[in-house]
Amino acid sequence: MAMGAPRTRTHLSADALFRMLRSGFAAIDDHRPGKPDIALTDALMSALAMFSLKAPSLLAFDRERTEGNLQRVYGMQRVPCDTTMREILDPVEPEALRPLFQHVFRALQRGKALAAMVFVQDHYLLALDGTGYFSSNQIHCESCLETHHRNGTITYRHQMLGAALIHPDRREVLPLMPEPIIKQDGTDKNDCEREAAKRLITKLRQDHPHLKVIVTEDSLSSNAPHIQALQEDHLHYILGVKAGDHASLFERVAAAERAGRVTYYDRDDPETGLRHRFRFVSNVPLNESHADLRVNFLECWEWDQDKIQHFSWVTDLRLNKGTVYQIMRGGRARWRIENETFNTLKNQGYHFEHNYGHGYQHLSVVFAVLMMLAFLVDQVQQLCCPLFQAAWAKWGSKRLLWEKMRALFYAYALESMQHLFEALFYGLKKSATPLDFDTS
Ligand SMILES: [Zn+2]
Secondary structure, eight states: OOTTOOOOOGGGSHHHHHHHHHHHHHTSOOSSSSOOSSOHHHHHHHHHHHHHTTOSSTTTSOHHHHHHHHHHHHOOSSOOOHHHHHHHHTTSOGGGGHHHHHHHHHHHHHTTGGGGGEEETTEEEEEEEEEEEEEESSOOOTTOEEEEOTTSOEEEEEEEEEEEEEETTEEEEEEOOOEEEOOOTTOOSOOOHHHHHHHHHHHHHHHOTTOOEEEEEOGGGOSHHHHHHHHHTTOEEEEEOOTTTOHHHHHHHHHHHHTTOOEEEEEEETTTTEEEEEEEEEEEESOGGGTTOEEEEEEEEEEETTEEEEEEEEESSOOSTTTHHHHHHHHHTTHHIIIIIIIHHHHSSSOTTSOSOOOSSSHHHHHHHHHHHHHHHHHHHHHHOHHHHHHHHHHOSHHHHHHHHHHHHHHEEOSOHHHHHHHHHHOOOSSOEEHHHHHO
16 A cells, blocks of 8 residues: 555455455355355345446446456355346345344444444434335336236335434434335235334344434324334434424424423524524423323424524423534434435435346345445445545545446456555556456
């Protein structure tokens, strides 16, 4: 490495994470009998490499030319062709991939890298949100959600509930294992986001029994059963509410105001020129049918010159003049799961909505989960790897960075991801050989 090259925490480098994920894949039971030609580990790793390189399709993965790089950089032994990869991955249970997210999370904890994501008093903000990534009138699998139309046609869809640690001051997001919203075993009924949220919360507590978490979600989540589930699993919350959807709550707040129980607090920020007005009241019933479920209510108006924005949430966090500003920021950081996660996956080179192959059983879900895993590795680099940050800054946009990355990967023999990042930042001077030499 050149003098003065940016240093990274070794066990959080892309190379170390790929080695770790590779051994995680190796621990997954192969569903095939005997000793197949291509190991399940190699099939999983090649899908991960495809998403890591943001290759728009399996065919764009020029296997012959890049085989050496796939072996050296991603540690593969044999690289499967696209059909073989799909066939091997289709029967893999998506849940088998859950430990991989935990391995990366533990590595972040060990490296003290999670400290950058602490929101308040050892607590992390966890944003949950659902998104769709596949819809078709023809292509479908056993897991597809189905909408039957009056004219007899069927729309097949895939959705997932994403979960990511976020921070109001950071662009990086750290996704946890997403919860697929799919047709559940042994039922004809469609799954829904609410049911997926129940499963996600239970599994979150199994994976991270002691993690201090404040969950932040949009107003669809502000219902009694969901809040009770959060409480049972010792998860704090900041959840959006809307006057239109939560009429009785807003009436209770108005009544509390008439009774003099509501607090107003104005806050000017000379640095940004923003003005905030907060209105809050504690211990109000969420709605008439769950009068015993009491929540704290926070409302905020923000003036930016002549533009006004308005927000409202319910929370179990204590509201006072010292806390409402930070809680407002936590509630508003929720958009990072839409913007920095789903929009990045859909529009910043990851091709989340692209059909890489649907399969008959789990392939579509397995691909989506592996893409989230590749995105997690990238986000760890963005958070912890100065070399990655420097290369990104040099090329200016993620799209261009991924393009350059692929161009180098397809053209030169590379030793490691570190080598690739160095080439992206310093240029290729000495050690890299054009691939023609390598594969002749
Ligand atoms: Zn499907």
